[in-house]
Amino acid sequence: MDRKMTGGGRVDTGDVEPAKGNAKPKAILTTHGFELFINDAEEFSGNLQFNDHRNGDVFHATSIDQILFTNDPSLDSGNPGSSFNTARVSGAGRLNGVDGVRFTAVITDNGEPGKTDTFEITFPDGENPGISGVLEGGNHQAH
Structure with missing residues (x-):
């Protein structure tokens, strides 16, 4: 049986952009898609x-x-149901035009509409600080 996970979203970095004029300060986010x-x-x-x-x-x-799909029994991927709710991914890519940058990611689908889905990406050689957190917006879907 073919399996797939798709989605994207935003994760809050915890940093805030200074307010401009009368505007409120804005959270600085990371975005992703897969x-x-x-x-x-x-x-x-x-x-x-x-x-x-x-x-x-x-x-x-x-x-x-590598892609490894697993099922964490503490999570509920919601409807439609799936045999897994977590993806562990590793490989290499291009960061700001530089090839060969290694990464690992852990992505979860914890039900609809995605408010408790999580995204984590790390760069083992330290090229970027990465991020780990609950989505501020978006959705991950295990199929």
Whole structure:
């Protein structure tokens, strides 16, 4: 059975952009989008993009080394139901035009409409601070 997880969203960095004029201060967010697939032969493919609005970094995965779909019983992926609710992904990509940057990501689907879904991305060599948190907006969907 083919499996996939798709989605995207925003995660709050905890940083705040200073107020301009009479406007209120704005939270600085990261944004991401992805499509991850595993077919019946256990071959995987996909894409992942991460934009860090703290520093303007743009990351796009160019190769996926591993996708592992697992089920965390403490989460509920909601309807439609799925046999998994968590994706663990690793590979390499392009960060601000520089190829070969390694990454790992953990993505969860914790029901609808996505308010408790989570996204975590790390860069083991320290090229970007990464992010980990609950979505401020968006949705992840395990299929």
